[in-house]
Amino acid sequence: MKQDMIVVFDLGSEENPRLAREIRALGVYSEIHPHDIKPEELKALPNVKGIILNGGPNRVVDGVEIDVAQYVYDFGVPVIAFDHKGGAQLPKEGEARTKMISDFVLGTCKAQTNWNVQNFIDDQIELIKKQVGDRKVLLALSGGVDSSVVAALLIKAIGKQLTCVHVNHGLLRKGEPEQVVDVFRNQMDANLVYVDAVDRFLDKLAGVADPEQKRKIIGGEFIRVFEEEARKLDGIEFLGQGTIYPDIIESGTKTVKAVKSHHNVGGLPEDLDFELVEPLKMLFKDEVRACGKALGLPDGMVYRQPFPGPGLGVRCLGAITRDRLEAVREADAILREEFANAGLEGKVWQYFTVVPDFKSVGVKDGVRTFDWPVILRAVNTIDAMTATVEDVPFALLQKITARITAEVRGVNRVLYDLTPKPSGTIEWE
Numbered sequence: 508m509k510q511d512m513i514v515v516f517d518l519g520s521e522e523n524p525r526l527a528r529e530i531r532a533l534g535v536y537s538e539i540h541p542h543d544i545k546p547e548e549l550k551a552l553p554n555v556k557g558i559i560l561n562g563g564p565n566r567v568v569d570g571v572e573i574d575v576a577q578y579v580y581d582f583g584v585p586v587i588a589f590d591h592k593g594g595a596q597l598p599k600e601g602e603a604r605t606k607m608i609s610d611f612v613l614g615t616c617k618a619q620t621n622w623n624v625q626n627f628i629d630d631q632i633e634l635i636k637k638q639v640g641d642r643k644v645l646l647a648l649s650g651g652v653d654s655s656v657v658a659a660l661l662i663k664a665i666g667k668q669l670t671c672v673h674v675n676h677g678l679l680r681k682g683e684p685e686q687v688v689d690v691f692r693n694q695m696d697a698n699l700v701y702v703d704a705v706d707r708f709l710d711k712l713a714g715v716a717d718p719e720q721k722r723k724i725i726g727g728e729f730i731r732v733f734e735e736e737a738r739k740l741d742g743i744e745f746l747g748q749g750t751i752y753p754d755i756i757e758s759g760t761k762t763v764k765a766v767k768s769h770h771n772v773g774g775l776p777e778d779l780d781f782e783l784v785e786p787l788k789m790l791f792k793d794e795v796r797a798c799g800k801a802l803g804l805p806d807g808m809v810y811r812q813p814f815p816g817p818g819l820g821v822r823c824l825g826a827i828t829r830d831r832l833e834a835v836r837e838a839d840a841i842l843r844e845e846f847a848n849a850g851l852e853g854k855v856w857q858y859f860t861v862v863p864d865f866k867s868v869g870v871k872d873g874v875r876t877f878d879w880p881v882i883l884r885a886v887n888t889i890d891a892m893t894a895t896v897e898d899v900p901f902a903l904l905q906k907i908t909a910r911i912t913a914e915v916r917g918v919n920r921v922l923y924d925l926t927p928k929p930s931g932t933i934e935w936e
């Protein structure tokens with residue numbers, strides 16, 4: 508790692524990620540570390556040019572106000588302390604304190620503005636080569652942003668020493684499995700094992716209506732399929748993972764309780780005994796996307812909207828049937844196409860279709876129909892904890908309705924979900 512670094516010590520601020528991002532936005536690399544870092548860990552951090560002690564409302568832990576040890580102050584680089592007592596927020600970009608940050612980072616610390624995607628990629632390639640040597644790495648490649656970027660980076664670093672496993676469980680969006688094969692096998696010449704597990708998943712899910720049960724089956728079966736494939740391969744010692752910085756931050760720090768546990772490996776059997784390769788674990792999501800773009804991944808993959816692990820399985824409501832699943836997939840493809848045509852791709856946070864397990868009466872070409880409705884949902888959010896509904900132009904809703912009712916088999920109505928979160932969740936199941 509050749510890049511200069513500013514270390515942010517977590518002294519109970521809720522603004523640590525934002526501060527690190529602001530420093531990176533100046534072009535200087537920054538990492539967040541716990542206040543009780545050991546001297547040897549601090550010494551091992553490369554090119555530290557300055558230290559920020561970032562205090563805040565969670566500074567008192569178990570009745571004691573936490574602080575860094577004296578060796579942090581004596582480390583030999585400039586140290587500055589911020590304290591946002593009572594939950595005060597960092598000012599918005601461009602405000603006086605932001606100026607304080609840039610004065611400190613660029614002026615006092617004289618940190619070089621050499622944090623950029625290309626340097627990051629070069630560093631990671633070197634680090635991956637050093638970690639892996641001539642050994643082999645396995646990666647579960649879903650086609651989502653994080654796993655795709657890890658794959659592209661690992662291919663660049665170690666080529667055919669990487670084996671990617673793509674499990675098609677039948678619950679992906681239209682064109683996604685094909686795109687994974689095309690990008691990684693055809694264009695990037697990767698070792699890609701494509702597993703057609705559609706029947707296996709749909710058979711397991713047959714008749715299961717409870718959403719949590721469906722999730723458990725999809726998650727559990729995914730691990731079993733992946734494990735079976737891993738056991739077929741010889742001499743794999745590493746598992747690549749698309750862990751990103753928010754996964755680590757959200758797993759909790761010394762001062763903030765876990766928002767959710769970091770569960771990327773989620774129950775892989777211990778006897779598989781892999782060492783992890785996690786080259787994106789210090790990147791925020793937008794940096795992951797920039798990295799994917801620089802590595803040559805297509806925009807459709809890099810700027811994908813969030814997609815839940817159980818995929819269309821929780822959008823085909825109740826017990827999944829193949830015909831309704833196809834209806835969700837086709838309707839979703841139309842919605843995405845029309846949003847893209849209208850310039851909404853990348854502007855609306857998440858949009859998708861849902862097909863419930865009831866029918867209603869309609870009429871087509873003078874003939875009575877008894878078919879399913881398709882529900883459209885389009886929402887915006889910052890953290891997915893709350894969400895507002897996108898104000899989709901009425902003419903666009905009409906166009907999508909006309910296309911879905913004309914083109915999707917078994918559908919005779921289209922509804923638009925106007926419910927914010929709360930009271931609705933983003934997904935229907």
Ligand code: XMP
Binds near residue numbers: 817928932933
């Ligand atoms: P909800 O429905 O809880 O969704 O408001 C919030 C965000 O989480 C996604 N989501 C999931 N993601 N596995 C996932 O990986 C899941 O089981 C799951 N359920 C919901 C949802 O798409 C939205 O972005």
